[in-house]
Amino acid sequence: MSLFNVFNISGSAMSAQSQRLNAVASNLANADSATSANGKPYKAKQVVFTPMATSSADATGVKVKKVIEDASPPKVIYEPKHPLADAKGYVTMPNVNVTEEMVNMISASRAYQNNVETMNAAKTMLLKTLTIGQ
Amino acid sequence: MLNKLDAALSFHQNALRVRGQRQELIASNIANADTPNYKARDLDFSAAMKSALAGVSNAASKSAQTLNKTSEQHISGTPSASTSSSGAPGEPLFRPIIQGSVDGNTVDMDVERNQFADNAIRYEASLIMINGQLKQMLSAIQGQ
Numbered sequence: 001m002s003l004f005n006v007f008n009i010s011g012s013a014m015s016a017q018s019q020r021l022n023a024v025a026s027n028l029a030n031a032d033s034a035t036s037a038n039g040k041p042y043k044a045k046q047v048v049f050t051p052m053a054t055s056s057a058d059a060t061g062v063k064v065k066k067v068i069e070d071a072s073p074p075k076v077i078y079e080p081k082h083p084l085a086d087a088k089g090y091v092t093m094p095n096v097n098v099t100e101e102m103v104n105m106i107s108a109s110r111a112y113q114n115n116v117e118t119m120n121a122a123k124t125m126l127l128k129t130l131t132i133g134q
Numbered sequence: 135m136l137n138k139l140d141a142a143l144s145f146h147q148n149a150l151r152v153r154g155q156r157q158e159l160i161a162s163n164i165a166n167a168d169t170p171n172y173k174a175r176d177l178d179f180s181a182a183m184k185s186a187l188a189g190v191s192n193a194a195s196k197s198a199q200t201l202n203k204t205s206e207q208h209i210s211g212t213p214s215a216s217t218s219s220s221g222a223p224g225e226p227l228f229r230p231i232i233q234g235s236v237d238g239n240t241v242d243m244d245v246e247r248n249q250f251a252d253n254a255i256r257y258e259a260s261l262i263m264i265n266g267q268l269k270q271m272l273s274a275i276q277g278q
Contacts, residue, residue, distance in 0.1 A: 013165030049169040059162035
């Protein structure tokens with residue numbers, strides 16, 4: 001029954017998008033974390049999506065393939081009073097681009113909404129199908 | 135007699151099945167709107183419908199898929215339309231690219247949402263038709 005598979009497809013997309021939103025939240029929260037467990041500044045994390053096979057051969061869901069660390073260079077600010085400042089007074093800050101993360105957040109939440117509506121439409125169609133012959 | 139009842143309903147039964155399949159494909163396009171290198175796909179509904187209808191009537195001619203009869207009293211088994219749908223017409227096709235994106239994804243959310251709503255309405259139209267046919271049959275049977 002192909003309509004039931006819509007739940008699997010949209011559900012996989014919803015969990016993938018919420019994982020993306022999770023990464024955005026982590027990046028925004030740590031936008032100013034100049035140090036972490038390994039002593040280096042926090043590195044922005046990005047999720048990579050990949051199609052995921054479902055019970056139907058043609059339709060594919062989506063899943064998070066891996067979480068990568070952003071390779072862009074860290075921000076360097078001049079702040080001699082900072083405890084982590086080097087000999088010249090520069091501090092290495094995380095490579096989080098706040099503007100990019102905000103855009104990412106809006107994109108993830110819109111994609112999530114789209115999938116919720118897809119699921120709702122499939123639910124309505126199935127419920128209507130159950131009323132055949134009544 | 136039952137055969138005729140089945141034939142009367144088979145058109146919309148097939149239509150509902152193909153619409154359901156198409157809904158699934160569009161849902162998968164919407165789900166993969168942010169997946170790099172994903173190519174949006176859709177059914178050519180009229181081709182898929184034609185092959186679904188042909189699958190029912192041509193099923194008896196496909197000797198390779200019919201069941202073996204070891205006794206005269208066995209009924210002749212014919213494959214259902216769903217198992218013979220692997221033919222070329224009616225298979226999912228890739229959507230033409232209107233505005234490509236840098237990551238190689240070809241999902242256009244406006245098109246997908248449009249087609250999704252359109253397909254859902256047409257699915258419900260088929261449901262209403264099938265309900266009407268059933269009511270018609272009931273009133274013919276009851277003779278009221």
